[in-house]
Amino acid sequence: MTQSLAKHSVGVVQPQCIKFQKPLTLACGLQLPNYELMVETYGELNAAKDNAILICHALSGDHHAAGLHSPQDKKPGWWDHYIGPGKPIDTARFFVVSINNLGGCNGSTGPSSIDPATGQPWGSRFPHLRVRDWVHSQARLADYLGIDQWAAVIGGSLGGMQAMRWSLEYPERLRHCIVIASAMKLTAQNIAFNQTARQAIMSDPEFHQGDYLLHNTLPAQGLAIARMIGHITYLSDHGMGKKFGRDLRSGSFTQGKNELVKFQIESYLEYQGDSFAKSFDANTYILMTRALDYFDLAREYNHDPVAAFELARAKFLVLSFNSDWRFAPERSAEIVTALIKANRDVVYGEIESPHGHDAFLIPQQPRYWDIFKNYMATIEVSN
Amino acid sequence: MTQSLAKHSVGVVQPQCIKFQKPLTLACGLQLPNYELMVETYGELNAAKDNAILICHALSGDHHAAGLHSPQDKKPGWWDHYIGPGKPIDTARFFVVSINNLGGCNGSTGPSSIDPATGQPWGSRFPHLRVRDWVHSQARLADYLGIDQWAAVIGGSLGGMQAMRWSLEYPERLRHCIVIASAMKLTAQNIAFNQTARQAIMSDPEFHQGDYLLHNTLPAQGLAIARMIGHITYLSDHGMGKKFGRDLRSGSFTQGKNELVKFQIESYLEYQGDSFAKSFDANTYILMTRALDYFDLAREYNHDPVAAFELARAKFLVLSFNSDWRFAPERSAEIVTALIKANRDVVYGEIESPHGHDAFLIPQQPRYWDIFKNYMATIEVSN
Numbered sequence: 001m002t003q004s005l006a007k008h009s010v011g012v013v014q015p016q017c018i019k020f021q022k023p024l025t026l027a028c029g030l031q032l033p034n035y036e037l038m039v040e041t042y043g044e045l046n047a048a049k050d051n052a053i054l055i056c057h058a059l060s061g062d063h064h065a066a067g068l069h070s071p072q073d074k075k076p077g078w079w080d081h082y083i084g085p086g087k088p089i090d091t092a093r094f095f096v097v098s099i100n101n102l103g104g105c106n107g108s109t110g111p112s113s114i115d116p117a118t119g120q121p122w123g124s125r126f127p128h129l130r131v132r133d134w135v136h137s138q139a140r141l142a143d144y145l146g147i148d149q150w151a152a153v154i155g156g157s158l159g160g161m162q163a164m165r166w167s168l169e170y171p172e173r174l175r176h177c178i179v180i181a182s183a184m185k186l187t188a189q190n191i192a193f194n195q196t197a198r199q200a201i202m203s204d205p206e207f208h209q210g211d212y213l214l215h216n217t218l219p220a221q222g223l224a225i226a227r228m229i230g231h232i233t234y235l236s237d238h239g240m241g242k243k244f245g246r247d248l249r250s251g252s253f254t255q256g257k258n259e260l261v262k263f264q265i266e267s268y269l270e271y272q273g274d275s276f277a278k279s280f281d282a283n284t285y286i287l288m289t290r291a292l293d294y295f296d297l298a299r300e301y302n303h304d305p306v307a308a309f310e311l312a313r314a315k316f317l318v319l320s321f322n323s324d325w326r327f328a329p330e331r332s333a334e335i336v337t338a339l340i341k342a343n344r345d346v347v348y349g350e351i352e353s354p355h356g357h358d359a360f361l362i363p364q365q366p367r368y369w370d371i372f373k374n375y376m377a378t379i380e381v382s383n
Numbered sequence: 384m385t386q387s388l389a390k391h392s393v394g395v396v397q398p399q400c401i402k403f404q405k406p407l408t409l410a411c412g413l414q415l416p417n418y419e420l421m422v423e424t425y426g427e428l429n430a431a432k433d434n435a436i437l438i439c440h441a442l443s444g445d446h447h448a449a450g451l452h453s454p455q456d457k458k459p460g461w462w463d464h465y466i467g468p469g470k471p472i473d474t475a476r477f478f479v480v481s482i483n484n485l486g487g488c489n490g491s492t493g494p495s496s497i498d499p500a501t502g503q504p505w506g507s508r509f510p511h512l513r514v515r516d517w518v519h520s521q522a523r524l525a526d527y528l529g530i531d532q533w534a535a536v537i538g539g540s541l542g543g544m545q546a547m548r549w550s551l552e553y554p555e556r557l558r559h560c561i562v563i564a565s566a567m568k569l570t571a572q573n574i575a576f577n578q579t580a581r582q583a584i585m586s587d588p589e590f591h592q593g594d595y596l597l598h599n600t601l602p603a604q605g606l607a608i609a610r611m612i613g614h615i616t617y618l619s620d621h622g623m624g625k626k627f628g629r630d631l632r633s634g635s636f637t638q639g640k641n642e643l644v645k646f647q648i649e650s651y652l653e654y655q656g657d658s659f660a661k662s663f664d665a666n667t668y669i670l671m672t673r674a675l676d677y678f679d680l681a682r683e684y685n686h687d688p689v690a691a692f693e694l695a696r697a698k699f700l701v702l703s704f705n706s707d708w709r710f711a712p713e714r715s716a717e718i719v720t721a722l723i724k725a726n727r728d729v730v731y732g733e734i735e736s737p738h739g740h741d742a743f744l745i746p747q748q749p750r751y752w753d754i755f756k757n758y759m760a761t762i763e764v765s766n
Contacts, residue, residue, distance in 0.1 A: 027639075028640065237572040246571065257411065
């Protein structure tokens, strides 16, 4: 870690594993008798305990949102560009809490954890989770940390769904709700991509109906395909064209030469798929995509998002990116329209970006940075 | 076949298999010593032999473009809505020739055919084909049929690429070139989807490096996933939303109930994938998608499409559909711009349709029908 990096970095951070012994009843009716959550925090909780921010992660995220795990670490946390001293989520002002969600595969209790009842990995028997289950488990984490009210709950994509659900389940426990590149519910096309990804995993013969760990194997090929499908849809056509175009990795189109041609984009995608398959759990991928598909903000409010948001007490910031076709600006506009009709306080920004859905993670987007930072600066906290 | 259907149908048709004994040198430098093409024709070739139309099929098409194979047949050919008496491709005026391309899996010589040199299926050893190879083999078919000049060469998607290549390889052998929902070359995103589909097939353990027939098996799971990926991208987000929305096939979201939910779109896609995998050859799918990826109209013309089209002598009709995001209207506009700069005669129509890339196959689109039919009516043929 160089000195210049250190200035705007939260530095070396230490994840902690928090054990919850009280059973958690899930939306599906099953109970988790006990569970663990992996957590990182950045900044200091103030005496009034009113400067805490919860970061909710997306499909493949985890608790490691900022900083490094050791000075030798090459890659910082997944949202390091936006969390740290002087950054939009300013750790000089805020106490930031980032967790690996229940069902995850980075230390929190999930399908690859050992089920204490059997002494074997949960695998296929791990309960299906909904976004509200995460919100309930995060509320317990807030209790544990002594945080009655979050200054803000923030999330992109699936994380934005958690932030919105927070505003309805615990209206008094957050002052600001920040929803980036998200939606009140997925479209059929979005479900279709997720289902195809799941199908790729489940049809891998190494999947064993989800109990691959019992068979000492992994459905790595299927998970790699799933990631490739996802990855294409998180980028924009234009962005991919600019980065890769039709550049070749190997071979040529010389006539009379019998050789296979490989495009750069092909090698890139295969690399992405393979490295993801080495670091992520297939059951978690299935669980997370199902939670995405199942989420429907207003389902329990007579399918009326206005009636739903009338329960919210937070102020909202909603952000979208014009090249994001997986969570299109139209989806964010629907959120904003419902919030306005429900008389909620909302700031909306549609940001021009070539980066597609991934834009919410990507640095050097001045307009995104400015809106995000300025909004965060309006959040009042005690000294 | 009911009487009313018969009126606008080409009726019962008989495919024929044509054997070519002269070796065909391919773009890759290899030679096919001999080969067969499956062909269907509709209508009558006139005495002047100037009313012949060549239909070039897309990725998963074949020679059976119109009519029925028996009176009991439930499903007509793939472009039956647009080929027949009184239809845009009017068989009362035109002699229509439709073929299964070389490398196909519906009767023409392809990877699942027997290689006469070994007595075993070609499998992985079948040569890689380019769009120009199809055009050359189609020119030989024209010779065989005694057709010096096509009244028109017509194709959608990959078929449009063949039509454009025809206009450059044999400028004097076609009077009209009709290019629907196509592109001069694929974008990186498009290649990425094709590559992910191929990867799904090739990582199926039943693939055996393409020699699955020698192992008496089929990579059916991989091919089903490949088709699911393709299918999503041939439809539009809006169209899928309208047709399926978030309707459920099974299960419910009732809280306290531990059941898996299945959306209609999921069942639909799985059905599409599985039935495709039963009827199509995986090596052909790989070969066709590679031909799509490799196609670059102006590669051999110093990457200048204007210089390329200056060689063309045909008149052009170019059509696109506004909801087609796989072969977006921008791609058609690029074709039209190049044609105009090359002083070619071109009619362009961008058609409003909710059906995405598949729109070119779908009936009851009055604007598409009208432009297509009116243009075809301008094609002069002898009595």
